[in-house]
Amino acid sequence: MQEEILNKRIDALDRKLDLLLAHVQEQKLNTEMVSDLVSDFQIIGKDAYDSTVAELDKRQIELHPNEMTDLAVTFLRNIGNIRKVMEMLEMGMDFANDIGPIANETIIDFTKKMSEFEQKGYFEFAKEIIPIADNIVKGFKPEDVRELANSIVSILTTLKQMTQPDVLNTMNNAVKVFNSIETENVPSYSLWKFMREMNSPEMRKSLGVAVTFLKNLSKTS
Structure with missing residues (x-):
């Protein structure tokens, strides 16, 4: 019985020893990998440093340690x-x-x-x-534009008055009447015929409008 217990303990110690050896081996591999990685970084860093130094020398740029220190301090x-x-x-x-x-x-x-x-x-x-x-x-010349600028208020006021419905309606009627007249076949009027036409209601109304317009115009001038 004691021999059997002893064999079990020896087997357990063997298993623990195997685990310990495996762990040591794994740590050794990790250490080698880190060492290889550090070596690679050293090689890359050295190449980058050499390349940077060569490029700075090529461009005639000098870096002083004090300047680098000041830059680092300023950055921090x-x-x-x-x-x-x-x-x-x-x-x-x-x-x-x-x-x-x-x-x-x-x-x-x-x-x-x-x-x-x-x-x-x-x-x-x-x-x-x-x-x-x-x-x-x-x-137009620049002087014309300046004169227009000085008169723009009066022009706009006149246009505003001309666009009133009554004024536009009168102007529209006048254009329609003018377009309806055959200017090439206008009849001739003698003095006697003209006097008779002057007595017609239409002509007397037209004369009244013209006289009233002229009288009011003379008051504003």
């Missing part, structure tokens, strides 16, 4: 400011992400509106206005 001193800048940049990116869909919708609406204007002929109409502007520039 402004870590807080750099963090704030990064936070602002992050906020800006968030804002851009939020405003992006709205901007896209605005661009789409603007494009649709421009297409609608083009279909209605706004752009073609605006294109035809350019020759009119050229003719105005060619036909």
Whole structure:
């Protein structure tokens, strides 16, 4: 019985020893991997350093240790400011992400509106206005434009009065009557016929309008 117990203990010790050896082997492999990695980084760092030194020498740039130290100190001193800048940049990116869909919708609406204007002929109409502007520039001097600017209030007031419904209706009737007259076949009137026409109600009303207009005009002048 004791021999059996002893054999079990020896087997347990063997298993523990195997586990310990396996762990040691694993640690050894990890140590070798870290060592190889450090060696690789050293090689890469040395190559990068040599390349940087060669490039700086090629460009005739000198780096002094004091300057590098000052730069490092300045960087460390402004870590807080750099963090704030990064936070602002992050906020800006968030804002851009939020405003992006709205901007896209605005661009789409603007494009649709421009297409609608083009279909209605706004752009073609605006294109035809350019020759009119050229003719105005060619036909008027800067002095004429200054005089127009000085008189623009009076001109607009006159236009406002001319666009009153009564005035427009009278002008429209006058144009219609003029267009209805056959100017090539206008009958001739003798003095006697003219005097008879003057006694007609239509002519007397027209003379009354003309005389009233002239009298009121003389009062305003």
